[in-house]
Amino acid sequence: MTAPAPGTFPTAEDEVAGLCQDLLRIDTSNYGDGTGPGERVAAEYVMRSLEEVGLAPTYFETTPGRANVVVRLEGRDRTRPALVLHGHLDVVPAEASDWTVDPFAGEEVDGQLWGRGAVDMKDMDAMMLAVVRQMVREGRSPARDVVVAFFADEEAGGVHGAQWAVKHKPELFEGATEAVSEVGGFSVELGGRRAYLLQTAEKGIGWLRLVADGRAGHGSQVNVDNAVTNLAAAMARIGAHPWPTVLTPTVRQLLEGVADLSGLPFDPEDDGAIDALVDALGPTAKFVGATLKNTSAPTQLEAGYKANVIPGTATGVIDTRFLPGQGDEITRVLTELAGEHVRIEPIHQDRALEVPFEGTLVDTMVAALGAEDPGALALPYMLSGGTDNKSLARLGITGYGFVPLQLPADADFAGMFHGVDERVPVSALKFGVRVLDRLLMTA
16 A cells, blocks of 8 residues: 555545534434434444545444444564454434534534543544555554454443444454453542553443332322232332442552552551542542442332322332442342342343453553653553443453543543533543554554
8 A cells, every 4th residue: 555645635534523523414323222313324424434545344223223334454473363442333312402502503612522432432533544544544554463443332232233243243353362342541630640550350230120019009098919019018128228349359449559649557457447538530530439338229110000009019119239259249249239129121131341450451551642642651440331342342452441431530421421411622632642652553
């Protein structure tokens, strides 16, 4: 491939904001129930952006409108295992009346791009596109093969995206052993220094339905086998259960790093000391605080059809998130809390992940950050939610969260996820493409 003359095409820094705006203006809301616009329009945009520079990506839909795009970049050393660089094109819904701006207008206000998906995760989608386009235009190849994927349906567990691709098109990821995606690589301020949190773990997920069966009857009669009563008691016990603190290796290493930077003591046996270290992370405490223990949150209730009729069945839903190694324990405890009159049925379940904060790829991520932000530190952390790395793990691919963003010290990055007035600084996107380019060229 002959490289064009320098200066005849826009760079990744030139393009990334525009690419992000275009993606933000495409409504890809995922309601989780099969409704919504789907990802097709965004996937077609991604296809055009890749084809424009001469690539031939693979496009596939699992059902009409649920679209995915994958392309492989050949690396300089094809004997090495491939790296997967992936993002998702769907977003959670947004209620426009709650927002300061139209959530699907992609407006730039005060140097920030506003819109649903600005941080989750059309920012990374745009960064991936911008970097790939620049590399191809310049005739540069990554250090090893890179599989670039834009998935559907991550916000509903990836059934029409990464899960489907892993099951039905595993050949697209042939030879890959590592992956990079959300949610990590963003900066926080600690003790006057900037640190970047790299995601090396994520909690497991269990969406569970609780079902209570009882004796239906007239509301005026005494009924000691009331399904609503049994369910309500079970939901209350589960929602109020005080899960104990359990520090996994990732969380322990993060808190030790926070202690070093902040000067606060680290005592793994003192919940107060642990809470103080979490609070030192500022807005990011919302992420980290939920990784100290298992959680079980009641989210839905349904029973009955008339005020004077006791129903024979009542159902509820709980959202459980469990730490690595805690899957069996949370099942045992929930079964005990539900009680003999309530059964538990799975809706959606997926594994927890945790990998060491070490190795060549981690070293390369840290070096890429350091090259653009000398003196900055990097620390591992666990994500309280989940990512498409769970699906790729089924192929033996080790996943990390690395969306490099240099953020203002007071940025409520955690609050932007699924929140109102989601936004990302344009400067952070430009920083991100510089770091991502370094990573692909050296990883």
